[in-house]
Amino acid sequence: MKKIFLTTFLTATTLMALSNIEIAQKSDQVTDGFVSSISQTEMILINALGQKSIRELEMKTLEGEDGDKTISTFLTPADVKGTKTLTHEHLDRDDDQWLYLPALKRVKRIASRNKSGSFMGSEFSYEDIGNQNYKKYTYNEKIEEVDLNGMPCYKGERYPKDENSGYTKQISWVAKDSFLLQQVDYYDRKSELLKRAIFSDYKKIDGVWCVGKIEMKNFQNDKSTIFIWKDEKIKVGLTAKAFNKRVLKQ
Amino acid sequence: MYKTIIISTILSSLLLAEGFDYKGNIGVETAYINHDTVGKRDNQKSLTLALELKEKINEGQFVFSGKAILDKDDKNRRYFDANDLYYKHNFENSDLLIGRNTRFWGAMEFYNHTDNFNTKDWLDDPFDYDSKIGAWNIAYTHYFENSEVAFIAKLYEENQRVQDGKSANNFLPPNYSKKLEREKGEDRATFYLKYSGSGDEIQIDYTLLYQNGYDEQRYLSPVKGSVRQHAYIVNKLMGYATLVNGETIYKTELAYTKSENDYVSDYAQLSFGLEHTIYGIWDKSDLGLLVEYYRYDAKDKQKLGAKDFGNLFADDLTLGFRLSLNDGADSDLLGGLAIDRDNHEKILFIEYNTRLYNKYKLGLSYQHLSPENGSTFKELDRATLELGYYF
Numbered sequence: 001m002k003k004i005f006l007t008t009f010l011t012a013t014t015l016m017a018l019s020n021i022e023i024a025q026k027s028d029q030v031t032d033g034f035v036s037s038i039s040q041t042e043m044i045l046i047n048a049l050g051q052k053s054i055r056e057l058e059m060k061t062l063e064g065e066d067g068d069k070t071i072s073t074f075l076t077p078a079d080v081k082g083t084k085t086l087t088h089e090h091l092d093r094d095d096d097q098w099l100y101l102p103a104l105k106r107v108k109r110i111a112s113r114n115k116s117g118s119f120m121g122s123e124f125s126y127e128d129i130g131n132q133n134y135k136k137y138t139y140n141e142k143i144e145e146v147d148l149n150g151m152p153c154y155k156g157e158r159y160p161k162d163e164n165s166g167y168t169k170q171i172s173w174v175a176k177d178s179f180l181l182q183q184v185d186y187y188d189r190k191s192e193l194l195k196r197a198i199f200s201d202y203k204k205i206d207g208v209w210c211v212g213k214i215e216m217k218n219f220q221n222d223k224s225t226i227f228i229w230k231d232e233k234i235k236v237g238l239t240a241k242a243f244n245k246r247v248l249k250q
Numbered sequence: 251m252y253k254t255i256i257i258s259t260i261l262s263s264l265l266l267a268e269g270f271d272y273k274g275n276i277g278v279e280t281a282y283i284n285h286d287t288v289g290k291r292d293n294q295k296s297l298t299l300a301l302e303l304k305e306k307i308n309e310g311q312f313v314f315s316g317k318a319i320l321d322k323d324d325k326n327r328r329y330f331d332a333n334d335l336y337y338k339h340n341f342e343n344s345d346l347l348i349g350r351n352t353r354f355w356g357a358m359e360f361y362n363h364t365d366n367f368n369t370k371d372w373l374d375d376p377f378d379y380d381s382k383i384g385a386w387n388i389a390y391t392h393y394f395e396n397s398e399v400a401f402i403a404k405l406y407e408e409n410q411r412v413q414d415g416k417s418a419n420n421f422l423p424p425n426y427s428k429k430l431e432r433e434k435g436e437d438r439a440t441f442y443l444k445y446s447g448s449g450d451e452i453q454i455d456y457t458l459l460y461q462n463g464y465d466e467q468r469y470l471s472p473v474k475g476s477v478r479q480h481a482y483i484v485n486k487l488m489g490y491a492t493l494v495n496g497e498t499i500y501k502t503e504l505a506y507t508k509s510e511n512d513y514v515s516d517y518a519q520l521s522f523g524l525e526h527t528i529y530g531i532w533d534k535s536d537l538g539l540l541v542e543y544y545r546y547d548a549k550d551k552q553k554l555g556a557k558d559f560g561n562l563f564a565d566d567l568t569l570g571f572r573l574s575l576n577d578g579a580d581s582d583l584l585g586g587l588a589i590d591r592d593n594h595e596k597i598l599f600i601e602y603n604t605r606l607y608n609k610y611k612l613g614l615s616y617q618h619l620s621p622e623n624g625s626t627f628k629e630l631d632r633a634t635l636e637l638g639y640y641f
Contacts (some may be wrong), residue, residue, distance in 0.1 A: 045578040053578035053608055078640035079611045080580065081273045094494070096453060104380055105356040109455050109492045111527055113497055118534040120577040166530075241526055245448065246393050250311075250340070 020143050020156040024134035024172075026179040030209045036238035037210075039041040040231040045122055048056075053077075055120065062238050068131045069243035074120075084248050087112075088128045089131055100248035107248050108110050116166025122225040123195060123216040125166055132181075135171070136161055145176070148183060152176040166192070178202075180209055193219055205234050274301035275611070277638030283418045284631040285306065290418045291589035295322040298638070302334070310339040313351075319374060331382035344392040350384040355457065355492040357501040358542050360568050360588070362458070363519040364503045366466035366490045367369035367442070369408040375410075380517035383408045404440040407432055407464050407481050416418055418630075421560070427476035432464065433483055436617045440464045453494035461486040465507065467559040469514065481571050498526045502543075520545045521563075534576040540586065542568045556592070567591040581603040595623040611638045 018026075043055040056075040061068050067089025074083045081100035089095045097112040115127035140157035147153070153173040160167055168185040174180070181199050188194040196219070202210025210232055217224045281294040295385040302315040321327035336349025356362030361379060368382035375381050385408065391400040409428045413420045432438065440463025448455050461484070468479035490503040505519040524543030529539045544563040548555035558565040570586025585600035601615040613636040621627050 007634065025626045051578070053605075076607060077608050078273060079275070079605060079638075081640075093451070094453065094496075096448070098455075103313065104354055105352060107455075109494055109499060111494050112453075113496045114527070114529045117527075117529045117536055121534070121576045121578055121580055138307065234514060240395075244395075 018143070018154070020139035020141065020154075021134065022116065023137065023143070023154050023156065023174050023179065024158065027172075027181050028134045029133070029173050030179050031181075031211070032063065032208070034062070034063060034205075034208045034210065034234035035060075036236050036242075037234045038236050039229050039233070039239070042077075042228045043120070043122055044226040044228070046196075046224045046226070052181075055080075055122075058059070060196055060238060061241060062240065062243055067095070067133070069240070071243055071247060080171060085110075085227070085249055086243065086245065087130070088243070091133065091135065095130070098245060098248060105249070107245060114166075115162060115164055120228075123218045124214075124225055124227065127160075127162075127165060128186075128197070143226055146173070148173045153182055178209070181211075188220075193238050195219065199226075203232075206234060208234055210234065211242065254478075262408055270303055270305040272301070272303050273641065274299070275638040275640040276300075277611075277636060279634065279636045281632060281634040283567040285418055286628055287418065288545075289416060291323060291416050292331055292418070294324070294419075296320055296327065300400055310337060311343070312337050313349075317374070318542075324414045324417055326411065327417075329373060329411075331371075333382065335384065341377060343394075345390040347387070347391075350386045352382045352384050354380075355488075355490065357461070357492045357503055358523060358540055358544075359501075359525065359564050360570065360586075361521070361566075362490075362503060363505050363521055363544065363546075363563070366461075366488075367402075367404070369410055369466065372419075373411045373413060376421075383385050383410075387509060396450065397445065400442070400444040400446075402429040402444065404442070404443040404463065406436065407440070410468070412478055422470070423477045425472075425476045427473075427478050428466070429478055430475075431471070431473060431480045433465075438463065439481070454491060455490040458484075459488040461488065463508070465514075467561060469554050469558055472638050483510065484509050484511075484514075497529070498524055500524050501584050503604065509553075513554050515548040515555055517546060517548045517549040517555065519547075531573075536574045536576060538572040538574070540568070540572065544568075559625065562590060562593065566590050593626065594625055595621045596622070608613065609640055610637070611640060613638075 007106060028073050037060070037085050039059050041057045041059055042056065045053045054078065059070060061070045069089070070081065070087045072085045074080045084100040086098045087095055095112040097110040099108045099110050101108065112126070116125050119126050119129050137158035137160055144155040145152065146155045153175055158172060159199045166188065167186050168189055168191050171185040172181060173183040175182055178203055182198045183199065185197040186195060196217050199211050202209050203212055209227065211243045212229050214227045215224065277298045279296050279298055283292050285292065297320040305312045313334050314332060314338055316330060316332040318330040319327055323518065332350065334351045336347055336351050338345055338347040340384040353367045354364040354365060355367060367489050368385050370376070370379060371381040371383050386405045387402055387407070387469040389400055389402040391398055407430055409430045411428045412422055412426060440461065444457060446457040462482060464481040465484040468481050470477050471480050478565060484507050486505060486507045488505040493500045498581055502522040508516050523540065523543040526539045528537045544566045546556040546561055546564040546583045566588060567586045570584065573583040575581040581604040583600070583602050588597040588599065598618045601613065603611065603613045605611055615634045619627055619633045621629060
């Protein structure tokens with residue numbers, strides 16, 4: 001009887017244990033469903049000497065099956081005010097990306113295959129700020145249950161499927177209770193630790209968890225960038241029309 | 251006077267309106283020019299002001315953008331101009347623009363054959379092809395999912411003012427008069443039909459244009475003791491495109507112009523090139539490598555051709571680079587070598603731009619013109635410094 005109970009318990013535990021990919025999927029699900037959003041964001045660039053420069057952006061995003069559509073408009077510094085980037089993400093091919101330069105009234109197509117390029121001079125790369133869909137990665141079977149600053153987390157490894165990714169490996173920490181991403185370590189193409197992102201200030205808006213702050217620390221150049229969402233509204237009714245090239249010149 | 255009253259009235263209305271958006275800069279520009287042309291200044295110093303105001307009203311938007319230059323020595327170069335002064339009304343799938351504005355058409359980086367909507371502002375800088383004079387026009391644009399079609403009527407051809415005779419940037423005869431001679435009169439509009447689209451599966455953007463009316467390039471001819479520019483009627487077909495393949499962007503511009511003027515030949519223009527980017531070449535820096543070729547061919551060699559219009563891009567190859575440091579100051583370095591095979595000269599150029607203390611922008615540039623046998627130019631060096639406060 002004791003043996004049957006133990007066997008049943010172990011089987012149930014095994015069945016209930018989550019795999020790395022399931023954790024990633026659940027982590028995606030708790031932050032998905034915003035449909036469309038408008039946010040005022042602040043990007044603080046900190047160099048190796050601790051000097052800061054601040055950029056403010058308005059970001060509009062539309063969730064999509066094939067990838068998100070995003071338009072970012074610079075509000076400060078004043079010399080780049082009105083500069084816009086429009087990105088149409090695709091899961092199965094290179095993203096479409098355009099840059100609008102208001103001084104020249106010129107819309108320029110940008111090559112987007114290389115994902116490791118710096119996003120507006122920050123420590124974030126274009127792939128860091130894009131949709132973090134769990135399908136973009138393959139996962140290591142091994143999963144650890146660890147404490148991160150007193151918070152029980154699942155720790156696992158994932159590998160970008162995109163051969164043009166700037167990373168060979170990422171290690172993620174996901175909170176056990178909420179499935180919210182807490183930290184990611186990024187390893188470069190030489191498999192050396194490059195950056196660490198710390199996710200915090202999560203807010204639940206209309207039933208969807210939205211990150212409030214990401215601090216990205218680059219260990220190889222001692223620079224860091226803090227991305228803060230100052231004001232975010234979701235399910236705002238934006239449609240694909242708001243992400244047409246037409247809006248770049250408006 | 252009339253122009254000043256209109257601009258002042260609109261400006262006052264915009265400034266008094268609540269919630270208007272503004273941006274601008276005030277700066278100093280200084281250039282040193284090393285040349286051996288007798289009677290020309292070797293430097294240029296000026297104060298500059300640029301201001302843009304926008305006011306949204308329901309589905310419409312008023313836009314004003316103007317620039318003012320106050321040159322220390324050149325009295326011609328003390329002026330104010332409104333390049334944008336228009337109202338645009340947005341409909342569900344279209345918009346209507348009425349007023350004066352500048353537009354950009356083209357794909358190439360250094361020079362655009364197809365960027366011919368506006369008259370270039372030679373009073374500001376004849377070698378800055380992005381410096382333009384606003385054009386009065388009415389434009390209706392209809393938008394589809396991945397394309398747009400526009401009908402534009404340009405209502406007036408602008409006079410081209412130039413820097414004074416002692417400026418090294420003035421290549422015109424001393425008796426040049428800014429009054430433009432228009433072949434079919436001031437009331438003849440220029441019409442454009444423009445179609446632009448983007449590929450669904452392929453990363454391509456393309457534009458096709460048909461133009462009927464005054465050509466942007468003008469020829470010089472004496473009238474009543476002065477030399478004046480002459481605007482003539484053409485039918486023109488143009489197209490430009492960019493195609494992305496991996497980390498390389500391929501670009502081209504094409505134009506064929508059929509002249510209705512007896513003195514001006516039909517002509518074809520072609521340019522093509524590519525830009526390849528190497529990401530993270532050092533820390534976060536990206537290096538773009540650029541190659542561009544430009545060609546201008548007149549059909550009838552007995553008639554007026556590229557040189558008669560002062561078009562310097564008849565048979566030119568440019569090799570360049572852009573180093574984006576991706577630092578907090580958005581610093582970048584643009585440089586290269588332009589080889590003018592038609593005029594027999596080489597131009598070496600380098601530009602550096604960076605931001606200082608979040609509010610200031612510094613620009614430094616240097617050009618060296620090296621003529622060969624057969625060139626109409628003399629050896630010349632030009633160094634410029636621009637410092638601006640942005641708000």
